[in-house]
Structures are given as C-alpha cells and as structure tokens.
Amino acid sequence: DSGVTQTPKHLITATGQRVTLRCSPRSGDLSVYWYQQSLDQGLQFLIQYYNGEERAKGNILERFSAQQFPDLHSELNLSSLELGDSALYFCASSEQGAGNTIYFGEGSWLTVV
Amino acid sequence: DQQVKQNSPSLSVQEGRISILNCDYTNSMFDYFLWYKKYPAEGPTFLISISSIKDKNEDGRFTVFLNKSAKHLSLHIVPSQPGDSAVYFCAASALRSGNTGKLIFGQGTTLQVKP
Numbered sequence: 001d002s003g004v005t006q007t008p009k010h011l012i013t014a015t016g017q018r019v020t021l022r023c024s025p026r027s028g029d030l031s032v033y034w035y036q037q038s039l040d041q042g043l044q045f046l047i048q049y050y051n052g053e054e055r056a057k058g059n060i061l062e063r064f065s066a067q068q069f070p071d072l073h074s075e076l077n078l079s080s081l082e083l084g085d086s087a088l089y090f091c092a093s094s095e096q097g098a099g100n101t102i103y104f105g106e107g108s109w110l111t112v113v
Numbered sequence: 114d115q116q117v118k119q120n121s122p123s124l125s126v127q128e129g130r131i132s133i134l135n136c137d138y139t140n141s142m143f144d145y146f147l148w149y150k151k152y153p154a155e156g157p158t159f160l161i162s163i164s165s166i167k168d169k170n171e172d173g174r175f176t177v178f179l180n181k182s183a184k185h186l187s188l189h190i191v192p193s194q195p196g197d198s199a200v201y202f203c204a205a206s207a208l209r210s211g212n213t214g215k216l217i218f219g220q221g222t223t224l225q226v227k228p
Contacts, residue, residue, distance in 0.1 A: 002156060002158065004156070031214055033214075033215060033216075035218075041220070042119075042202065042218045042219055042220040042221055043157070043202060043204075043218040044218075045215050045216070045217065045218075048214065048215050055214075056214075056215050058215065090156055090157070092156075094214055096214070100214060101147065101159050101162065102147075102159070102214070102216055103159065104149075104156035104157045104158070105156050106154070106155055106156045107155075107156050
C-alpha cells in the first residue's frame with residue numbers, strides 16, 4: 001500500500017459526459033501528479049500540483065483540468081469524453097518536488113462507451 | 114518525442130538466471146533515473162533509483178547501471194524469481210534544471226520469469 005488513495009477504482013461512462021477522479025496523497029506529501037496510461041502505452045504525464053498550485057503541465061488535453069485543494073487532495077476533471085479517453089489514470093504524490101521518489105495510487109479505470 | 118525509450122516490449126527469463134532490462138534516453142538534462150515495477154490492476158511501485166553522479170546502485174537482487182555517455186541505463190535482477198514477473202518502467206527526471214519533480218516514463222518492458 002503506497003498510501004495514495006484514488007477513487008473511483010472503475011468508472012464506465014458515455015461519450016460526451018464529464019467525470020471527476022479523486023486522489024488523496026500520502027500523508028505529508030505536498031506534490032500531486034496525474035498520469036494517464038492508455039492501452040499499450042507508457043505512463044504519460046498530465047499535470048502536477050504542489051501545495052495547491054499548478055507546478056508543471058504535460059500532455060493534458062484542454063478538455064481536462066485538475067486542481068489541488070487546501071487539504072492537499074486533488075481532483076482530475078475530464079469533460080466531453082471521447083472513446084479515446086478510455087485509460088487508466090494514476091495519481092501519484094511526493095514529499096516535495098524534485099528529488100523525491102514518486103509514489104503511485106492504484107489507478108482509476110475509465111471506460112468511455 | 115519519446116525522451117525515454119524501452120525498446121524491448123517483453124523479456125522472458127528462466128528462474129534463477131539474470132534479467133537485464135534496458136532503457137535509453139535522449140534528453141541530456143536528465144540526471145535522476147528510477148525503475149518502477151507494475152503488476153496488473155495495481156499502481157507502479159518504486160524499485161530503485163540512481164543519480165547521474167553514480168554509475169551503479171545496488172539494492173539486494175536489483176542493480177541499476179548508468180552509462181551517461183551512451184545515455185543508457187539498465188536494471189539487472191539476479192537471481193530472477195517468478196514473483197518478479199511484471200511490467201518494468203524506466204523513468205527519468207531533470208533535477209538540476211529547475212525540474213518540478215515530474216517523471217518521464219518509458220513504454221515499459223514485460224518481464225516473464227519462468228519456473
């Protein structure tokens with residue numbers, strides 16, 4: 001158990017819909033990262049937050065957004081969903097930013113039908 | 114632009130033998146490298162890391178080698194055990210260039226250790 005908690009574990013939704021994925025980082029971790037893993041793909045970095053502020057942005061679509069709240073939990077919002085958005089979405093956290101090992105949650109399986 | 118590449122999608126090894134997983138990178142700013150292991154339906158778990166000031170780091174059965182001039186790193190598992198069967202991801206980070214801590218991952222190599 002990495003200490004990073006993600007909900008929901010599985011989600012099936014229709015195209016055009018919007019979903020929110022939730023992440024609670026390890027206790028004391030200030031940085032939260034979101035990654036996407038599509039079928040046969042590696043882990044693609046989406047976005048990072050540090051202590052409530054956006055720190056880095058990767059290959060995140062404009063239809064996607066995220067935020068980190070004062071209690072340090074984070075949410076990834078996916079809107080106008082397309083079939084190609086079906087993937088495993090991982091949240092990860094680290095104590096600070098650079099130089100720390102990143103610990104991953106178990107992921108949220110999103111299936112868009 | 115694939116900055117971290119794992120060119121072997123899969124590797125099969127006999128139990129007790131050595132497993133060697135390879136990783137290449139293109140960004141010369143990368144100076145911190147990690148290996149993660151992932152089982153199906155689970156998140157990646159941290160295995161071992163190495164800083165660019167070293168060329169080798171060892172932790173039990175796992176050893177990571179870094180060749181900076183070749184921009185290549187490898188993970189050696191000796192002896193391999195059936196429980197090591199998983200997907201292994203190589204990841205890199207650029208600590209000195211104001212990096213935020215985000216990791217860039219390779220595509221992964223599926224290791225199968227046969228009893």
